[in-house]
């Protein structure tokens with residue numbers, strides 16, 4: 260099987276992907292959109308992308324492409340601890356550095372550390388932490404540092420200046436396995452920490468109590484929501500879609516006809532799948 264992931268080698272997404280798919284062919288992609296495109300075009304069977312971080316919140320690009328490509332569903336969720344380190348080219352010193360590169364989520368997760376210790380250094384977004392580390396290793400003269408993981412430091416030969424610079428000790432990222440196959444990912448050697456369904460919901464027109472009506476479909480069935488996120492539809496200010504997670508199995512009768520009730524109140528629903536949540540190692 261071919262599995263795409265947000266690369267390059269030594270990205271956090273690769274660390275998650277190798278645990279989820281230890282025996283498959285893994286294909287690094289330059290960004291999250293390329294992961295979705297590879298799945299949509301059939302170039303790969305599945306892809307792994309980040310969905311949410313415990314410090315910085317949702318990866319909005321992932322939500323947007325889930326909405327844009329209804330053929331793509333979720334097969335699994337995987338949670339991994341995240342530790343960020345500040346690293347430089349070994350022939351430089353930290354005093355040489357002017358700009359710190361990384362994935363925007365990594366810069367945000369270490370914002371206070373960088374603001375306290377490296378206030379006057381510029382920061383620049385990169386497509387992934389590992390891509391930033393690779394760029395630092397290839398551009399000794401550019402006076403740049405990267406925020407990335409230990410594997411990236413090893414692979415790209417960088418020197419770690421500060422370890423564990425994330426602003427909160429508890430730092431976890433949730434990744435999803437996406438595909439067009441509508442199947443559930445299973446893996447008996449990983450710890451299962453939950454089961455849930457993912458839904459994308461839009462309301463046909465703005466009216467008082469619209470969202471309340473949607474939520475009541477879940478409330479009277481005692482279905483527990485574990486996430487609700489609104490994202491702009493990009494059709495004008497104030498127009499949103501909602502990403503929701505409902506805990507538990509979807510199969511029982513009450514849950515089953517929740518979708519019909521949502522349709523009867525004219526909500527547009529894309530059911531992304533019922534899937535398990537796995538715990539990964541850092």
Ligand SMILES: O=C(O)C(=O)Cc1ccccc1
Nearest residue numbers: 270271272362364387388432
């Ligand atoms: O940039 C990476 O290495 C990624 O895989 C995305 C990411 C960034 C920050 C925390 C977790 C995942």
